[in-house]
Amino acid sequence: MNNLSLVIGNKNYSSWSLRAWLLLREFHVHFQEIRIPLDMPETHALMERHSPSRKVPVLNIGDLHVWDSLAIAETVNERFLEGAGWPRKPDLRALGRSACAEMHSGFPALRASMPMNCRRRVHGFRPDAATVADINRINQLLGECLERSGGPFLLGRFSIADAFFAPVASRFTTYGTEVPAPVGAWMDKIAGLESMQDWQREAEAETEVIEREEVPDQ
Known part of the structure; x- marks a missing residue:
């Protein structure tokens, strides 16, 4: 799925990024990872380029940008998991x-x-x-x-x-x-x-x- 990418922050620090990343990985959804190091001189320019909210994570589906980890999780569940992200009960x-x-x-x-x-x-x-x-x-x-x-x-x-x-x-x-x-x-x-x-x-x-x-x- 080469039109799917996830913009994340530092793996050491970015708890919000971990949520979206782990969900995609555990359900074997293939995506391109785009990592923006936080609080660095280049951070602002990279956020301007990759994140409409100037925050991470951001899920890009073609030209659609989905930000906020909860919105990303629900979108992934609907589009790629056929609802398997939640239990049936x-x-x-x-x-x-x-x-x-x-x-x-x-x-x-x-x-x-x-x-x-x-x-x-x-x-x-x-x-x-x-x-x-x-x-x-x-x-x-x-x-x-x-x-x-x-x-x-x-x-x-x-x-x-x-x-x-x-x-x-x-x-x-x-x-x-x-x-x-x-x-x-x-x-x-x-x-x-x-x-x-x-x-x-x-x-x-x-x-x-x-x-x-x-x-x-x-």
Whole structure:
């Protein structure tokens, strides 16, 4: 499918990019990857060229541009997956959509204090009260999905929900976050995906450093 491309940011830092990229890879949708390093001298010009919103990710289908990770996921599901990005059971679909919407718009404390950084293992991280509240809610939400679906992925089989929460799995690993056993088992499933291992390896090979995303050991 040579008219399909995905514009992403740094693999080490860009959680929004990971969601769209992982969904395409896990469902074997072939695409061209266009990577824009963030917070670099060339970033602005590359965004002007490739992204109508000046943000990543952007999915290009011929001359159609789809931006925002949630819009990309739903478009991919409709156009390329024949609906397989969501489970067939309506209740699980509704739960998955609710979880993704909450992830998409919520958890500001976690985003601010625990930026995604695939290369790092932050030692002694002590989250503040607001971040702890976000972590607790995420664990509750993931636990509900796993309990209702029976696992091993959030909605049974790999779905849009797993793509949306994969950056959380990465963050929890980076910051040594304690999680309930079912959530830990799900994190292991995500980490074991070949596509996720490819992303991790390529993130570790990147050389750009964004200082504001580098949380020091505590």
